Amino acid sequence: MTHTDYTKKILNIKDKNIYFEDDCLEIKKIKGIQTKIFHGYLTYIPDYCPKCGCINEGFNDIIKWNFKKNCKIKLTKVSNYNTLLLLDKQRFLCKHCNHTFTASTDIVDFHKQISNDTRKSVTLDLMTKDSEKNISFRNGISTNSTNRILYDLSKDELIKNNGKLPTSFGIDEFKATKDTVSKMAFIIVDHDKKNIFDINNSRLSNDIYKYFSRYPRSERNNVKFITMDLFKPYYKLMHKLFPKAILIPDRFHIIIQIRNALDKTRLSLCNKSNPNYNKLKKYWKLILKNEDELDKTNKKYSKNFNKEISQYDIVQYLINTDTTLNYVYNLYQGIIKSITKRDKEKFLNIIHNVDNKKLNKYTKQAIKTFLNFESYIINAFDYELSNGIVEGTNNVIKQVMHNACGYRKFTHLKTRIMLIKGIYNPLITQ
Numbered sequence: 302m303t304h305t306d307y308t309k310k311i312l313n314i315k316d317k318n319i320y321f322e323d324d325c326l327e328i329k330k331i332k333g334i335q336t337k338i339f340h341g342y343l344t345y346i347p348d349y350c351p352k353c354g355c356i357n358e359g360f361n362d363i364i365k366w367n368f369k370k371n372c373k374i375k376l377t378k379v380s381n382y383n384t385l386l387l388l389d390k391q392r393f394l395c396k397h398c399n400h401t402f403t404a405s406t407d408i409v410d411f412h413k414q415i416s417n418d419t420r421k422s423v424t425l426d427l428m429t430k431d432s433e434k435n436i437s438f439r440n441g442i443s444t445n446s447t448n449r450i451l452y453d454l455s456k457d458e459l460i461k462n463n464g465k466l467p468t469s470f471g472i473d474e475f476k477a478t479k480d481t482v483s484k485m486a487f488i489i490v491d492h493d494k495k496n497i498f499d500i501n502n503s504r505l506s507n508d509i510y511k512y513f514s515r516y517p518r519s520e521r522n523n524v525k526f527i528t529m530d531l532f533k534p535y536y537k538l539m540h541k542l543f544p545k546a547i548l549i550p551d552r553f554h555i556i557i558q559i560r561n562a563l564d565k566t567r568l569s570l571c572n573k574s575n576p577n578y579n580k581l582k583k584y585w586k587l588i589l590k591n592e593d594e595l596d597k598t599n600k601k602y603s604k605n606f607n608k609e610i611s612q613y614d615i616v617q618y619l620i621n622t623d624t625t626l627n628y629v630y631n632l633y634q635g636i637i638k639s640i641t642k643r644d645k646e647k648f649l650n651i652i653h654n655v656d657n658k659k660l661n662k663y664t665k666q667a668i669k670t671f672l673n674f675e676s677y678i679i680n681a682f683d684y685e686l687s688n689g690i691v692e693g694t695n696n697v698i699k700q701v702m703h704n705a706c707g708y709r710k711f712t713h714l715k716t717r718i719m720l721i722k723g724i725y726n727p728l729i730t731q
């Protein structure tokens with residue numbers, strides 16, 4: 302093997318037109334980091350002139366001119382050293398059009414300084430949840446360069462087209478980048494694949510209508526189930542778009558309504574004049590717990606009660622300090638039990654037989670919501686589907702946004718999420 306062959310093997314360079322001299326390696330500090338610098342040159346006989354298209358048949362057509370010296374190309378690390386290729390690129394002169402042009406190589410794209418191998422390595426890293434700062438450091442490139450690669454990936458058509466609509470999906474919204482409409486994005490999660498289907502840069506009804514209208518009616522008619530939270534405009538919209546789908550409110554969001562009502566009721570009693578102020582403030586978690594899960598037997602010393610007392614007795618004491626709190630508490634317990642046991646009759650019985658005189662404004666609102674959504678809420682009892690996967694996905698998104706210290710561009714955020722969730726893999730499609 303020649304010297305050039307060895308060097309190219311080490312650097313994983315396959316371009317047969319790149320050559321290295323004996324003394325091609327130099328190690329020096331660049332911006333304080335020890336870097337291996339390889340000097341090489343690129344030359345060949347071009348087949349044609351890229352400017353005028355004439356075929357090169359000899360010295361009368363195209364001749365070698367000078368070199369474009371020291372073109373910087375960032376390679377992947379060698380033995381964990383940042384590695385740089387300084388490439389002298391041959392320049393040519395076309396005798397037909399009198400233009401000069403530079404030799405090209407497939408190790409780096411035109412006008413780019415980062416080798417395709419490095420880009421591949423960064424792309425692989427972008428498919429993990431790691432922060433862009435860490436990814437940049439590991440690959441020995443700047444955060445700007447990593448962002449640039451992400452930007453290039455975000456231009457891919459695959460980001461925009463996700464193929465056939467799933468027949469069962471969940472929808473939700475999440476706080477996204479500043480360039481999204483009202484800073485909120487809309488997410489669609491495929492229930493069968495348990496993965497994101499798509500993310501849209503607006504959650505406004507008009508935009509969502511436009512989004513789904515791209516799919517022919519015949520395809521939309523195949524949609525069987527859609528899960529979502531209790532947000533009235535979405536129901537109207539989804540009915541219009543997917544007339545055959547069963548709309549299922551998320552059970553967690555049903556519980557949240559009455560849970561918030563109970564918590565607000567407790568808070569309304571938390572004023573300094575209430576002798577139980579400290580107890581009500583401290584034991585909020587126990588009040589919200591399913592009463593079947595409260596410990597009845599073990600007694601622990603409580604500073605607030607100045608005695609040993611069980612969880613169950615604490616809650617009993619607190620709910621008996623106020624009649625409204627007591628009523629709302631029992632309402633809440635009844636509702637969460639009916640939902641966990643999928644007891645539809647019990648749930649309907651509760652919401653239809655509340656004593657309005659015993660309700661405060663928070664609870665009235667919650668019951669009103671239940672009655673408004675009654676025809677949908679029963680679906681949450683009849684079908685097991687929930688928006689759980691959507692919520693899980695939203696957590697991944699939150700983590701990604703946190704790691705990136707908040708993305709500025711929606712397309713970047715979306716691309717990163719699609720990469721991490723394995724929906725978009727540019728290395729396979731390349």
Ligand SMILES: [Zn+2]
Nearest residue numbers: 350353395398
């Ligand atoms: Zn020419």
